Amino acid sequence: MIVRMLLLLLCLQSSWLLGGCASGPSSQVSLNEVRAFADASASLGGYGELSRRYRDTYDREQPYLSPAADKLARASDAKRRVVYNDFVSVQKAVVLYMQTLSVLAGDARYDLGPRVDELGAGLRANAESGLTQRHITAYTGVTRLLTRMAASGYQNRNVETMVRDGDADVQTLLEAMIALTRLYAKTNENEKKTVLGLFDLELPAAPRNTDRMLLVLARVHLQNKTAEYKLLDRRYDLAMQGLTKVALGHQHLREHLNQLTRADVRLALANYVNDLRVIREGLVAP
Amino acid sequence: MSDDENGLSTPAQVEALADGLSACADQLHARIKEEAAAIAAMLDGSAARAQRLAAAERLFDAEQELRQRANGLYADAAAAVVVKLGKPQQAVIALTQAAAEEIRRITLLGDAAGLVAGLLALAGGIATAQAAPVLAALETIRVQIKAVKASLPPKPAKTP
Numbered sequence: 001m002i003v004r005m006l007l008l009l010l011c012l013q014s015s016w017l018l019g020g021c022a023s024g025p026s027s028q029v030s031l032n033e034v035r036a037f038a039d040a041s042a043s044l045g046g047y048g049e050l051s052r053r054y055r056d057t058y059d060r061e062q063p064y065l066s067p068a069a070d071k072l073a074r075a076s077d078a079k080r081r082v083v084y085n086d087f088v089s090v091q092k093a094v095v096l097y098m099q100t101l102s103v104l105a106g107d108a109r110y111d112l113g114p115r116v117d118e119l120g121a122g123l124r125a126n127a128e129s130g131l132t133q134r135h136i137t138a139y140t141g142v143t144r145l146l147t148r149m150a151a152s153g154y155q156n157r158n159v160e161t162m163v164r165d166g167d168a169d170v171q172t173l174l175e176a177m178i179a180l181t182r183l184y185a186k187t188n189e190n191e192k193k194t195v196l197g198l199f200d201l202e203l204p205a206a207p208r209n210t211d212r213m214l215l216v217l218a219r220v221h222l223q224n225k226t227a228e229y230k231l232l233d234r235r236y237d238l239a240m241q242g243l244t245k246v247a248l249g250h251q252h253l254r255e256h257l258n259q260l261t262r263a264d265v266r267l268a269l270a271n272y273v274n275d276l277r278v279i280r281e282g283l284v285a286p
Numbered sequence: 287m288s289d290d291e292n293g294l295s296t297p298a299q300v301e302a303l304a305d306g307l308s309a310c311a312d313q314l315h316a317r318i319k320e321e322a323a324a325i326a327a328m329l330d331g332s333a334a335r336a337q338r339l340a341a342a343e344r345l346f347d348a349e350q351e352l353r354q355r356a357n358g359l360y361a362d363a364a365a366a367v368v369v370k371l372g373k374p375q376q377a378v379i380a381l382t383q384a385a386a387e388e389i390r391r392i393t394l395l396g397d398a399a400g401l402v403a404g405l406l407a408l409a410g411g412i413a414t415a416q417a418a419p420v421l422a423a424l425e426t427i428r429v430q431i432k433a434v435k436a437s438l439p440p441k442p443a444k445t446p
Contacts (some may be wrong), residue, residue: 201342
């Protein structure tokens with residue numbers, strides 16, 4: 001009697017759990033690489049810092065400007081400040097998307113182990129009715145597999161849906177970020193040449209009776225600024241590379257939506273994750 | 287929207303013009319550096335030297351203005367980039383919200399497993415005709431049902 005009821009409940013549960021399941025190809029479903037890629041994409045630095053730098057260009061170059069140049073610079077400053085918030089919003093949208101993708105692809109939240117153990121406990125109460133430990137273990141095992149499959153299948157389908165629905169727009173936003181980063185870099189070039197350029201003329205052409213201290217100060221300042229801009233040039237490069245990797249990685253996801261568990265697809269994703277981590281480390285270091 | 291080759295209708299064209307101005311400034315700077323070396327070789331303190339330095343400084347000012355014009359154009363191009371974006375940004379955010387809703391529904395699966403456990407325990411309690419397990423199971427089921435309801439989105443108003 002109890003066995004029949006048990007089988008009935010198991011059938012009901014199976015059909016219920018499997019009802020929402022996509023036809024998952026294998027029982028071993030791991031979206032770790034997808035989650036890692038989404039995490040790496042969400043935490044990629046550079047763009048935010050470079051956006052701020054772009055916004056504050058005038059503050060840095062102002063001391064070096066002639067009055068006429070200063071007038072032009074102030075007009076540009078106003079333009080840059082007006083759109084700054086929009087630049088930041090673009091990134092926020094992409095980061096939010098990646099964070100959500102990471103949650104969908106992660107399995108920590110969907111480890112229903114504790115709940116499955118509850119099912120086991122439910123069975124133990126029936127042990128007196130004639131069920132053996134073997135039955136209980138088998139039931140728990142099956143339930144666990146079912147639950148994981150259903151959860152992963154559900155996850156799989158949601159990751160697929162999100163990537164499929166979001167790819168075009170995410171790519172558009174990433175393109176925008178890449179274009180903006182390029183404009184930031186070019187603006188920085190002009191800033192650098194404005195700041196350093198003054199010394200190219202004034203130092204060699206300085207009269208011999210120029211105050212020695214002034215000359216030394218100028219040379220040291222030039223040295224520091226040159227080093228500063230050199231480090232910055234690298235950051236623009238890295239930021240650009242990072243954004244490109246994110247775009248390529250997401251394209252890869254889009255192209256292999258139904259094959260996310262295939263070894264070669266996962267390997268390619270893992271490579272993107274690695275590249276992004278290297279870039280991120282480069283950006284974190286001064 | 288036609289792409290006038292000689293016009294400035296697209297961000298790309300604006301950027302290209304800015305690139306051109308920056309390149310001119312670079313060329314000018316190279317000449318200024320040569321001039322600086324020449325000035326350095328002149329007789330120190332002479333009027334000629336001072337004159338040439340003054341002329342070079344005016345050129346340097348011109349170089350600065352070129353760069354400022356270029357940066358102004360880069361700023362215009364950047365503004366155009368985001369103006370075009372309105373829709374994709376909204377779409378991505380909407381998609382993220384939909385996904386968040388999905389995530390919330392997924393946790394239902396876990397709650398349902400708890401519900402099933404409660405049902406099993408109830409079945410067990412009934413089979414053994416023991417009151418305590420039955421009451422405990424009923425309570426579990428009540429709790430689980432509440433949890434499921436709590437995670438559901440609010441029901442829309444009933445239409446007659």
